[in-house]
Amino acid sequence: MAVVADSTWAAVQARKLLKVEWNEPPSASESTASLREKMLRLASEPGAVIRSDGDFDKAHASAVKKIDAVYEVPFLAHATMEPVNCTAHVRGDSCELWAPTQIPRAAADAVASALGIPRERVKVHVTFIGGGFGRRLIQDYAVEAALISRDAGAAVQVVWSREDDIRHDFYRPAACHVLQAGLDAQGHLVSWRHRGSSPSIETFYNGTGISPRAAAQVDSLDFPALFVPNFRLEFTVAESSMPLGYWRSVDASGNQFVISGFFDEAAHAAGRDPLEFLLAALGPARKIPVGNAETLDVGRRRSVIQLAAQKCGWNEPLPAGRGRGIAAAFGWGSYVAQVAEVTCDGNRGTLRVDRVVCAVDCGTAVNPLGVKAQMEGAINFGLAQALKSTITISGGQVAQSNFHDYEVLRMSDAPPVIEVHIVPSAEPPGGCGELGVPPAAPAVANAIFAATGKRIRRLPIRAADLHPG
Known part of the structure; x- marks a missing residue:
């Protein structure tokens, strides 16, 4: 689920209005105490x-x-000072990324696989990272940006909030x-x-x-x-x-x-x-x-x-x-x-x-x-x-x-x-x-x-x- 808007502020405010009911996963019973005991x-x-x-x-x-x-x-x-983010522009069978990633080739491979396009059709511009510490070895945020850009038919910048970053880390x-x-x-x-x-x-x-x-x-x-x-x-x-x-x-x-x-x-x-x-x-x-x-x-x-x-x-x-x-x-x-x-x-x-x-x-x-x-x-x-x-x-x-x-x-x-x-x-x-x-x-x-x-x-x-x- 994604909210697409013409500014970060508008997207954030619209997201706050969403009322989403999520299915309870099998992991819902896990806690710090239960894992520690195990x-x-x-x-x-x-x-x-x-x-x-x-x-x-x-x-x-x-x-x-x-x-x-x-x-x-x-x-x-990882709590990097800059939460994960990526800009993607999908045009036909090609994609251009502006990504703070620790492994540019991995970002290209992951996006190519998600879009079903050749690896050579993905171009990655590596930006300043703003802190990595291992978090930006994983390319989930680049894939998100590419998929949303494809569905929106426009260039899209995905920006995670600090809450997203802390609660959905690896x-x-x-x-x-x-x-x-x-x-x-x-x-x-x-x-x-x-x-x-x-x-x-x-x-x-x-x-x-x-x-x-x-x-x-x-x-x-x-x-x-x-x-x-x-x-x-x-x-x-x-x-x-x-x-x-x-x-x-x-x-x-x-x-x-x-x-x-x-x-x-x-x-x-x-x-x-x-x-x-x-x-x-x-x-x-x-x-x-x-x-x-x-x-x-x-x-x-x-x-x-x-x-x-x-x-x-x-x-x-x-x-x-x-x-x-x-x-x-x-x-x-x-x-x-x-x-x-x-x-x-x-x-x-x-x-x-x-x-x-x-x-x-x-x-x-x-x-x-x-x-x-x-x-x-x-x-x-x-x-x-x-x-x-x-x-x-x-x-x-x-x-x-x-x-x-x-x-x-x-x-x-x-x-x-x-x-x-x-x-x-x-x-x-x-x-x-x-x-x-x-x-x-x-x-x-x-x-x-x-x-x-x-x-x-x-x-x-x-x-x-x-x-x-």
């Missing part, structure tokens, strides 16, 4: 084995100290993770099991016939894989009616919060400094073959962690109520570590991120100012999921509608100090657009524990999560 149950049971090194069961049974935890992350919208999946780890008498990690469950992006697009490994929203090479002798990673798809899509840094956006948070728990359970524990687990600088002619460079991992720790003054004491936390991420050919400093009053439920120190090795930094800008933006993007954003479901529908209830980071919430230190390198350039997001949330969560002794295991962080006890 994911938690599935993550508590054996799942498809994504990776298994050593013998977890045997090693864990003999561990001197054992820890376990449940971590949760919510659905997230969301980053919610997830539940159940983890167990074991330590030996010397405080070394000897066992680690990670069971995750969430709706699957790959299943959403490719159907249920794909392999469990392809459907999994976890990565077999995610740390601490290769660094714990008895390691097991399992995943179970939790079916959901929610439309799903890739969100900035994809699976790592939520998974790194889980992994780095639980790793920090293991460090404290061992009675060791989290930085020292992390470097000890990585071991000496070396290159580890991981298949497909690729190697994992431990030296580059260690370097960013050590640089971030040095620049933040890791060993310098902080006043009461303040704490530091560290987290790292590796991918897209690059390496990053971040240290967050926070001020937290658990009794009042107040939290302030005072400073984030970031060290990044992206190979040859062709444009260092661009690298710095990407890291600063990614850190604030990651802090939004840590402190503000969540999508909830009620009666099969998204409950949020605009920035009053789907909150993003505002200037007053951003850390007053963000330092970005680029490791000099002659290695080939790696990616920077995704990499800075994953460490932000766990660095803050770990800093909260350092300041208050309160462990954060779900996002976003709420005032109630900070209270003692």
